[in-house]
Amino acid sequence: MSNRQTKADVILIGAGIMSATLGSMLKELVPEWEITVFEKLANAGEESSNEWNNAGTGHAALCELNYTSEKPDGSIDISKAVKINEQFQDSMQFWSYLVNSKLIRNPQDFIMPLPHMSLVQGEQNVSFLKKRFEALSNNPLFQGMEFSDNPRKLMEWIPLIMQDRTANEAIAATKIDSGTDVNFGALTRMLFDHLKSKNVDIKYKHSVDNINRTSDGSWELKVRNADNGSVERHTAKFVFIGGGGGSLHLLQKSGIPEGKHIGGFPVSGIFMVCNNPDIVAQHHAKVYGKAKVGAPPMSVPHLDTRFIDNKKSLLFGPFAGFSPKFLKTGSMFDLVTSVKPHNVLTMLAAGAKEMSLTKYLIQQVMLSKEQRMEELREFIPSAKSEDWGLVVAGQRVQVIKDTAAGKGTLQFGTEVITAADGSIAALLGASPGASTAVSVMLEVINKCFPQHIKAWEPKIKEMIPSYGVSLLKNPELIREIHNSTGRTLGLRREPQPVL
Numbered sequence: 109m110s111n112r113q114t115k116a117d118v119i120l121i122g123a124g125i126m127s128a129t130l131g132s133m134l135k136e137l138v139p140e141w142e143i144t145v146f147e148k149l150a151n152a153g154e155e156s157s158n159e160w161n162n163a164g165t166g167h168a169a170l171c172e173l174n175y176t177s178e179k180p181d182g183s184i185d186i187s188k189a190v191k192i193n194e195q196f197q198d199s200m201q202f203w204s205y206l207v208n209s210k211l212i213r214n215p216q217d218f219i220m221p222l223p224h225m226s227l228v229q230g231e232q233n234v235s236f237l238k239k240r241f242e243a244l245s246n247n248p249l250f251q252g253m254e255f256s257d258n259p260r261k262l263m264e265w266i267p268l269i270m271q272d273r274t275a276n277e278a279i280a281a282t283k284i285d286s287g288t289d290v291n292f293g294a295l296t297r298m299l300f301d302h303l304k305s306k307n308v309d310i311k312y313k314h315s316v317d318n319i320n321r322t323s324d325g326s327w328e329l330k331v332r333n334a335d336n337g338s339v340e341r342h343t344a345k346f347v348f349i350g351g352g353g354g355s356l357h358l359l360q361k362s363g364i365p366e367g368k369h370i371g372g373f374p375v376s377g378i379f380m381v382c383n384n385p386d387i388v389a390q391h392h393a394k395v396y397g398k399a400k401v402g403a404p405p406m407s408v409p410h411l412d413t414r415f416i417d418n419k420k421s422l423l424f425g426p427f428a429g430f431s432p433k434f435l436k437t438g439s440m441f442d443l444v445t446s447v448k449p450h451n452v453l454t455m456l457a458a459g460a461k462e463m464s465l466t467k468y469l470i471q472q473v474m475l476s477k478e479q480r481m482e483e484l485r486e487f488i489p490s491a492k493s494e495d496w497g498l499v500v501a502g503q504r505v506q507v508i509k510d511t512a513a514g515k516g517t518l519q520f521g522t523e524v525i526t527a528a529d530g531s532i533a534a535l536l537g538a539s540p541g542a543s544t545a546v547s548v549m550l551e552v553i554n555k556c557f558p559q560h561i562k563a564w565e566p567k568i569k570e571m572i573p574s575y576g577v578s579l580l581k582n583p584e585l586i587r588e589i590h591n592s593t594g595r596t597l598g599l600r601r602e603p604q605p606v607l
């Protein structure tokens with residue numbers, strides 16, 4: 109036991125993209141606040157935010173078919189796609205602000221332009237994609253989207269996918285050139301370097317074991333120093349639980365009533381990776397397909413060009429799977445120890461409802477490499493086993509909670525849980541994920557610091573010019589943002605005309 113004790117204004121738990129984003133925003137809003145970060149691993153961005161643990165898609169709903177659903181009357185509901193696109197524009201603006209202010213440099217080290225495509229087969233799916241294209245392409249947020257069901261055009265767009273294709277089935281794709289590949293690991297590390305230069309105290313190899321309220325309303329954290337095994341006590345007026353999969357346990361330890369009746373369901377992921385330069389050179393896009401029947405939305409298969417450490421590679425997946433761990437570096441007891449008296453009924457209800465999902469995930473874990481290759485060959489008919497290896501991706505802990513849809517309902521989105529007095533906030537869930545970090549952290553700021561928002565608003569607007577404005581209703585602002593963020597982040601977009 110050590111006597112080491114500190115007091116800070118803000119403690120961020122976890123050195124992933126979420127804490128990095130919140131810390132960077134708060135440092136701009138109130139530079140004088142003292143911020144401390146505790147991370148149990150030796151470096152920043154080692155769990156889900158790491159470049160090899162996620163797909164690096166800048167999710168703007170340009171290609172993900174699960175963000176646009178077909179309504180019973182056959183029309184396409186684009187409301188979720190619009191929301192996610194607007195959230196991604198917040199991220200693009202904040203990253204541009206950081207680059208323009210020279211707080212981070214070399215945007216090409218974390219973001220690259222890359223066409224985003226959706227690809228479907230079969231008459232019914234082609235008709236869905238066409239309707240989706242018609243619903244989106246007239247919308248200023250999705251300007252520049254193209255559709256084709258002409259195999260010759262598709263061969264130009266995606267030669268690796270189209271060559272050696274023998275089936276005569278209908279096939280179609282949409283393509284939009286304003287998509288991105290984002291190295292969230294590199295961005296996380298850049299943001300932590302920046303925070304360090306602003307005197308944020310970042311403690312690696314420090315694991316937060318417990319969180320308790322003190323008599324003056326602050327929070328006291330029990331922190332274990334992995335280097336020497338000592339236990340330290342640190343207090344802060346505001347705590348953000350940005351522990352990724354580790355957040356649920358920490359939220360439960362805080363004891364706040366808002367954290368009760370919530371459970372977590374871990375879904376693991378595996379990608380296939382190709383580093384053969386001859387094959388890599390034949391593909392330049394993120395191509396999203398349709399999820400298989402029974403598959404959860406986060407396991408939509410996609411074939412992506414990735415830019416990691418100045419090298420191009422191809423990634424295919426993710427194959428979902430089941431592991432009881434909540435973090436890649438977590439414990440086999442994570443799932444069991446997350447069941448508490450207050451959430452046991454919620455968890456049991458979800459268990460009963462989601463038997464088919466659990467079965468699906470277990471089947472996925474059991475797939476052999478050759479079976480995974482067969483799934484890949486639905487994208488690249490000529491794919492050879494020797495060109496592809498496996499990479500274990502990060503863990504996603506999906507939120508389980510009681511909703512109007514019933515007890516123990518599995519959620520696929522992100523949930524910000526805050527104490528009524530705003531003194532502590534936790535982020536649960538992992539979708540759309542890192543791409544929407546800026547918008548989600550703005551939600552944390554709004555919920556936890558309502559008393560400061562008025563004073564902070566001019567600075568927030570400087571960082572995110574569209575803050576508080578509906579982009580959809582302001583096509584001129586969309587054009588300005590696309591042009592300015594594209595220029596600053598080196599995405600080399602052609603200037604867009606006003607619609």
Ligand SMILES: Cc1cc2nc3c(=O)[nH]c(=O)nc-3n(C[C@H](O)[C@H](O)[C@H](O)COP(=O)(O)OP(=O)(O)OC[C@H]3O[C@@H](n4cnc5c(N)ncnc54)[C@H](O)[C@@H]3O)c2cc1C
Nearest residue numbers: 122124125126148155156157163165316352354541542543
């Ligand atoms: C397979 C997969 C694919 C994905 N693809 C995409 C994608 O294409 N695009 C996208 O935008 N998002 C994607 N995501 C989601 C995205 O990766 C996550 O939403 C995001 O990285 C979460 O960031 P975070 O900071 O909350 O968590 P993390 O990056 O996991 O960071 C949490 C940190 O907290 C630390 N920690 C945990 N517990 C403690 C503790 N008790 N004490 C101290 N430290 C602790 C952990 O060690 C870790 O470093 C994907 C995720 C997965 C798993």
